[in-house]
Amino acid sequence: MDASGSQQLFDDWDDISDSEFLNIPSEQQSIDAFVISLLLLHNTVLLFSRNEEPLGQETVKTENAKGLKRKSLHENSFSPMQRFFKRHLSVTLLCDQSWCEMKTVYSLLKPFVKRKEMQQDTEAIKLLNMLHMIPLLEAGDRVREFPVFGVQEGVFVMGVIDELMYNQKGELVLNELKTRKQNSLPSSAQDKVNCFQVGLYKLLFDGLVRGEVKKDHVLNHLKLRSSQVLGAGIQAHAKSIGVQVTTFEEVVDALLITVSCSDLPCVDLLQIEYYHQGSSGPIGTRVAPFDEAQIRAELQGHLTYWKGQREPKGVDIEEAWKCRSCLYEETCDWAKNRLQVSDQQASHSSS
Ligand code: SF4
Known part of the structure; x- marks a missing residue:
């Protein structure tokens, strides 16, 4: 992708500074955030299903819904700032929020739709x-x-x-x-x-x-x-x-x-x-x-x-010199195997 293209794509990160980008949360934190997001969505689903209860339980239903809502807000010890790993808020985000707060939250929970x-x-x-x-x-x-x-x-x-x-x-x-x-x-x-x-x-x-x-x-x-x-x-x-x-x-x-x-x-x-x-x-x-x-x-x-029709292969023996400037030389199985084969051939020819 060209520079302008990647710029467009990553404009989505406009509220993350370079240093924050380098401090992006660890995999575990990301998983935690994902689980939290799921829990939040689960609570929302619960709220909706409560609202579908038969008439006559309206007062209870509303109270239950309020109770659940209060519970979800109080039980969750993370603030949205923490939940979405925000250290600052961008003007763009605040402007989005003034348009529709729920839409802003969805854009954070489901960023792929926007992307x-x-x-x-x-x-x-x-x-x-x-x-x-x-x-x-x-x-x-x-x-x-x-x-x-x-x-x-x-x-x-x-x-x-x-x-x-x-x-x-x-x-x-x-x-x-x-x-x-x-x-x-x-x-x-x-x-x-x-x-x-x-x-x-x-x-x-x-x-x-x-x-x-x-x-x-x-x-x-x-x-x-x-x-x-x-x-x-x-x-x-x-x-x-x-x-x-x-x-x-x-x-x-x-x-x-x-x-x-x-x-x-x-x-x-x-x-x-x-x-x-x-x-x-x-x-x-x-x-x-x-x-x-x-x-x-x-x-x-x-x-x-x-297309998955074969395993990856390394360089041929005539091009083994390529391995000398390769970052993966020490861990490469192909290079190790080739070395073993040439050692075996050398010991055969000497014996
Ligand atoms: S070390 Fe392995 S990956 Fe690197 S050039 Fe050689 S065969 Fe290829």
């Missing part, structure tokens, strides 16, 4: 930004951070292309920018990974312009309430870039039609530009080869793990 709505707006912004970039790219401008997605080998895959532009030959160039600590081009092993990355981007981008991405792919993957009306700010943003939409589904429709009916071709050239971290100077540019069959075969190999 889902926010996620919908976040995804809508990403798609609207894509819609904005398509005519710019068609007109010959360079566009940056262009999201791409689609179903590849049965799995929904997403990514963000660093740069897209036309070169002097009129070819559409996909440019990936990489920074390196060493002022030199990467090893062939790293280069292979980078070529796989840009190859995947090309598969995804080409799928979009060829009209292979369907609305259902996006909606099924994101699992958002696609017919829900977007926030007023998002609708205004859409209008400002000339798109008339009110729901997330309409944004998806607009994007898929625009990109597939655009003049954009498939990517012609894959490039990786390397820059030195210390000096920010260019190190060099690598043109990446594109062999669709090879990229698909590699992707299929990776997906067998994600």
Whole structure:
């Protein structure tokens, strides 16, 4: 996810300072809070079921309800400040409370409802930004951070292309920018990974312009309430870039039609530009080869793990040098087993 997207998502945490964030309650405290929340909801359910008792017991019922209510307030030794781990209250929260206190409490008890709505707006912004970039790219401008997605080998895959532009030959160039600590081009092993990355981007981008991405792919993957009306700010943003939409589904429709009916071709050239971290100077540019069959075969190999068809595997013996700079070397079973096997082979050959 890009920075703006994550910002949107985490705006929900606007009343938690950085230091508080680091002091987030332990797992046990979270479980306690969850149990407390359940108890609170349970009490509410009790209150409602009491209210459903037959007529004639109205006085008793009201008294019982009041009694329960009093009991729940007094029996629970935690104040809402403690219960919701609040050390301070934000102005936003207090304003929400002045709109409806119960709604505010629900937003704390059921934060995922709010998050889902926010996620919908976040995804809508990403798609609207894509819609904005398509005519710019068609007109010959360079566009940056262009999201791409689609179903590849049965799995929904997403990514963000660093740069897209036309070169002097009129070819559409996909440019990936990489920074390196060493002022030199990467090893062939790293280069292979980078070529796989840009190859995947090309598969995804080409799928979009060829009209292979369907609305259902996006909606099924994101699992958002696609017919829900977007926030007023998002609708205004859409209008400002000339798109008339009110729901997330309409944004998806607009994007898929625009990109597939655009003049954009498939990517012609894959490039990786390397820059030195210390000096920010260019190190060099690598043109990446594109062999669709090879990229698909590699992707299929990776997906067998994600689909649960095999256990994860470590590096081959020829690439054992990768383990020397790996954070997990000391605990990695794969590396340990490989070491045992090579020790056994060494003792066999010496005996
Ligand atoms: S130590 Fe294990 S996880 Fe790390 S590179 Fe080696 S095989 Fe992979």
